[in-house]
Amino acid sequence: MPTYKIFTVDAFAAAPFGGNQAAVVAVPPEHPLSDETMQALAGEMNVSETAFVEPLEGGGFQAAERFGLRWFTPTVEVPLCGHATLAAAQVLRGELGNASGALRFATLSGELVVRAGADGRLEMTLPADPPAAAAAAAATDDVRALVAAATGRRHTDATEVAVSPALRYMVVHDPGLGAADVAALEPGITAPVVEAGRRLGVRAVIVTARGTDCDFVSRFFAPWCGIDEDPVTGSAHAVLAPFWAARLGRRSFAARQCSRRGGDLRVALADDGATVVVGGHARVMIRGTIDL
Incomplete structure (x- = not known):
């Protein structure tokens, strides 16, 4: 029975009990999760989004720079989620020891990049979507x-x-x-x-x-x-x-x-209007494991 590391994170919060909660599940490539299991686990966590992050290259969670990232609400998969992306980056850097200068996430909305910013903030680049x-x-x-x-x-x-x-x-x-x-x-x-x-x-x-x-x-x-x-x-x-x-x-x-x-x-x-950089702090609140 595979064991997965799972975390809850307060994203866009410099102190506990603020910002937006996300759950982050570290999915090793040798133990992938089905869509049905990810959706069921997101429902079990019952926070606005649960993120599933998986290394896409050698080195595992600690050394890889590219990761797959998917987001699920308790009821549906969503194409883009900023706060859970920030939460995933915080888990990789602060909990799983990844020191990459830029974390690159392959998502349903294309590649998203998160870098370390000033004062402990994380800065992620999202595609602009002008209304x-x-x-x-x-x-x-x-x-x-x-x-x-x-x-x-x-x-x-x-x-x-x-x-x-x-x-x-x-x-x-x-x-x-x-x-x-x-x-x-x-x-x-x-x-x-x-x-x-x-x-x-x-x-x-x-x-x-x-x-x-x-x-x-x-x-x-x-x-x-x-x-x-x-x-x-x-x-x-x-x-x-x-x-x-x-x-x-x-x-x-x-x-x-x-x-x-x-x-x-x-x-x-951005000057060309194509991307938006969104920055904020994140705090890991709960660390644990789950057997599936």
Whole structure:
């Protein structure tokens, strides 16, 4: 019966009990896991994402530079997950002794690279996914339903709604909502609203606003992926960085995801707009093994 090392990590958190929890499972090449087992284990862990990391070259976890990486929520596999990527890098560096200058992960979203940054931060490069704005006049009943459910406010001509083409994240920006309002949101995403989102083909709704002590804030709601609210979402900032760059005239940001746990991120959009670097701290909280 193979034994696997398993960890829980608070990503985008400099101190315990903050940021976003992820589980990380180290999968040795000689003992691969089936898709069904990975999904069942993610359900057992019951955190927003469980990452499965496997060396793709000689040297094992300690010496390899290239790894396979997959992410599962408790109910589905997802194409991109920033916080669980950060968590996997923290486990490789801090727990499994990997000293590579750059960790390269082969994923469903292409190769992702994580490097050590300043002050103990990890910095990962994600593909940018600029959202395409929808004209207010083109708002459908389904769009209006999602806006009202996520923000508690009626969709108006001033409401900005945009959907990213790859990740299918819907960004909602209501100029009448400030940072404190976003932090206080209590969304009412009912079953009919979930069905409206399915008809629109969205995977999540992001509500965002200008920040007060940072450049912008956000909340991330994804019942379509089995997550009512994700505490801190690295992949969301692959969408939010180009969104806010167009409005603030900048490419580097201090961002905060203001969920109950909350987390702070440093975000930079490349000059060519193709990639986004997302940086933050991570803390390993639990270390263990599992027999499968």
